[in-house]
Amino acid sequence: MKKFLVLFAALAALWAAPGTPAWAALQVDVTQGVAQPLPIAIPDFLGDPQGANIAGVVRADLERSGLFRPLDPKGFAEHITNINAVPSFGSWRAITAQGLVTGQVTQQPDGRLRVDFRLWDVYGESQMLGLQFFTTPENWRRIAHMVSDAIYERITGEKGYFDTRIVFISESGPATKRVKRLAIMDEDGANPIFLTRGDYMVLTPRFNPTAQMIAYMSYIGNKPRVYLFDIETGKQEMLGNFPNMTFSPRFSPDGNQVALTLETAGNSDIYVMDLRTRAIRRLTTDPAIDTAPSFSPDGRQIVFESDRGGGQQIYVMNVDGSGQRRISFGAGANGTPVWSPRGDLIAFTRRVGNVFSIGVMRPDGSGERLITNAGHDEGPTWAPNGRVLMSGREAPGGRGSSIWSVDVTGRNERRVLTPGSASDPAWSPLIQ
Amino acid sequence: MTSISRTLKFACLSAALILGACTHKQEAVNTVPPPAPPPPVPAAPAPVTSKILPGSAEDFRVNVGDTVHFGYNEYSIQDTDKSVLGRQAAWLAKYPAVRVTVEGHCDERGTREYNLALGARRANAVKEYLVAQGVSTGRVETVSYGKERPICTESNEGCWAQNRRGVTTITGGANS
Numbered sequence: 001m002k003k004f005l006v007l008f009a010a011l012a013a014l015w016a017a018p019g020t021p022a023w024a025a026l027q028v029d030v031t032q033g034v035a036q037p038l039p040i041a042i043p044d045f046l047g048d049p050q051g052a053n054i055a056g057v058v059r060a061d062l063e064r065s066g067l068f069r070p071l072d073p074k075g076f077a078e079h080i081t082n083i084n085a086v087p088s089f090g091s092w093r094a095i096t097a098q099g100l101v102t103g104q105v106t107q108q109p110d111g112r113l114r115v116d117f118r119l120w121d122v123y124g125e126s127q128m129l130g131l132q133f134f135t136t137p138e139n140w141r142r143i144a145h146m147v148s149d150a151i152y153e154r155i156t157g158e159k160g161y162f163d164t165r166i167v168f169i170s171e172s173g174p175a176t177k178r179v180k181r182l183a184i185m186d187e188d189g190a191n192p193i194f195l196t197r198g199d200y201m202v203l204t205p206r207f208n209p210t211a212q213m214i215a216y217m218s219y220i221g222n223k224p225r226v227y228l229f230d231i232e233t234g235k236q237e238m239l240g241n242f243p244n245m246t247f248s249p250r251f252s253p254d255g256n257q258v259a260l261t262l263e264t265a266g267n268s269d270i271y272v273m274d275l276r277t278r279a280i281r282r283l284t285t286d287p288a289i290d291t292a293p294s295f296s297p298d299g300r301q302i303v304f305e306s307d308r309g310g311g312q313q314i315y316v317m318n319v320d321g322s323g324q325r326r327i328s329f330g331a332g333a334n335g336t337p338v339w340s341p342r343g344d345l346i347a348f349t350r351r352v353g354n355v356f357s358i359g360v361m362r363p364d365g366s367g368e369r370l371i372t373n374a375g376h377d378e379g380p381t382w383a384p385n386g387r388v389l390m391s392g393r394e395a396p397g398g399r400g401s402s403i404w405s406v407d408v409t410g411r412n413e414r415r416v417l418t419p420g421s422a423s424d425p426a427w428s429p430l431i432q
Numbered sequence: 433m434t435s436i437s438r439t440l441k442f443a444c445l446s447a448a449l450i451l452g453a454c455t456h457k458q459e460a461v462n463t464v465p466p467p468a469p470p471p472p473v474p475a476a477p478a479p480v481t482s483k484i485l486p487g488s489a490e491d492f493r494v495n496v497g498d499t500v501h502f503g504y505n506e507y508s509i510q511d512t513d514k515s516v517l518g519r520q521a522a523w524l525a526k527y528p529a530v531r532v533t534v535e536g537h538c539d540e541r542g543t544r545e546y547n548l549a550l551g552a553r554r555a556n557a558v559k560e561y562l563v564a565q566g567v568s569t570g571r572v573e574t575v576s577y578g579k580e581r582p583i584c585t586e587s588n589e590g591c592w593a594q595n596r597r598g599v600t601t602i603t604g605g606a607n608s
Binding site: 175176203263291312 | 507533540541542543544545546548549550552553554555556557560574575576580581582583584585586587
């Protein structure tokens with residue numbers, strides 16, 4: 001196993017900032033949705049050429065979040081030449097910057113990159129953050145995302161989500177013979193890699209908690225079953241040896257179990273498999289469709305969908321299968337529930353006729369609201385901080401699909417960059 | 433600290449995994465041509481007409497019928513489809529070496545996982561009907577494609593009705 005990525009984040013009180021209040025007022029509240037993104041100046045970091053590249057990725061990350069408005073570097077009056085010097089705050093205030101990020105990239109004698117950066121509160125005239133990272137040169141994008149995460153966290157008080165990856169289904173060809181391939185990319189769409197060749201259909205990939213393993217459904221040999229894909233080794237393995245279809249896998253929060261659906265004589269029920277012993281436990285037993293399980297972040301409950309009440313609705317049960325109760329009572333059919341990593345909300349797909357929307361509700365079913373209305377949005381996945389969702393969007397008439405992200409508030413809806421048509425996104429946890 | 437990586441080794445993936453393709457072809461198949469009128473005098477060379485081999489997959493598709501349809505979110509066999517399933521069972525009785533897989537399909541009005549489950553119900557309903565007609569259960573497998581393999585892609589009832597289907601495909605033992 002290669003350990004080529006070695007990162008050190010030194011929480012820096014590296015240099016004392018000029019005598020200003022310890023905690024400046026520069027902050028963004030992510031819970032309300034932000035109509036006025038925070039103006040922030042991010043000059044190219046010192047050090048060619050990666051300094052400019054890294055700053056460019058940081059600007060793009062923060063802009064994409066909808067919470068920040070990176071200012072055009074053409075308007076910068078002060079040319080940063082020494083990141084250890086205190087900036088001329090007045091010149092940054094003059095262009096309305098509230099935050100300023102300065103940084104530099106240097107090559108270590110051992111060949112690694114060293115990236116230093118500081119986040120400044122322009123109005124408070126104080127340093128909010130100073131960090132340094134070391135990495136191999138080919139990992140410069142990850143360092144940029146980590147810088148973005150650090151800035152996002154310092155200003156919003158929430159963990160960032162830029163140093164993450166998306167596993168998804170890449171689609172090509174006509175709807176009647178669509179080719180579906182397992183693919184993975186960085187959260188910003190960079191570095192897309194196809195993991196399967198498209199000679200068999202794959203669906204519904206999901207990450208394990210360390211982002212090293214993907215559970216998904218594959219039609220290899222025309223037998224639809226749940227498989228595990230080890231990203232490190234490229235090995236794929238059928239999970240269990242079931243006589244019938246297994247589908248809709250989802251890892252437990254500790255990564256030791258996979259909840260999935262097993263079909264027997266046409267009836268679908270939810271089971272949990274222990275990955276170490278491969279023992280399975282059956283959680284639902286009724287003759288209705290029970291599928292799409294998703295664990296609560298404490299691992300004690302599972303939300304799922306069932307049509308036992310006549311239509312497709314969302315239910316919650318304890319992880320041993322006890323206490324099954326319906327929580328969705330809204331219009332239409334409700335399915336594909338996914339528990340937020342924060343535990344506070346469950347995202348789901350609402351279908352009324354042929355209109356599909358993403359919604360969220362509390363785990364007791366209260367506070368339900370829809371956050372997309374584009375016509376066909378299906379299958380939500382949460383950013384690890386529980387503030388942003390992605391989902392797949394179908395164009396009418398089988399004309400392709402795309403992935404979109406939206407804040408949990410319903411604002412800042414954006415198309416996610418993918419190589420061609422794409423569906424079934426799953427967001428990784430923060431990469432360790 | 434492990435890395436997830438730019439160095440995915442996926443060359444070893446799937447090379448050995450061959451998809452057992454048994455896709456149901458929807459293109460026009462060679463049908464029995466209508467009886468030709470008596471040719472006027474010196475006939476041009478007769479066009480080559482393909483003969484359907486009895487006991488072949490084509491025989492099953494064309495002369496028996498491989499598809500039944502379902503109501504919206506339904507999986508019970510409709511009365512109008514019982515004759516085609518009766519013919520399927522009779523044909524399978526005549527050709528006892530043939531093995532089949534019943535595909536269950538759905539229209540687009542359902543989430544992905546739900547439709548996989550619904551397609552399984554439909555495939556199983558066809559299988560149970562065939563088994564009740566005397567086909568041995570070991571000859572009939574099922575597979576659900578959910579909404580992943582539509583044959584019609586418009587968003588209207590005409591297309592949806594075509595897509596809600598069970599298709600009996602021959603996977604082995606047919607004449608060829």
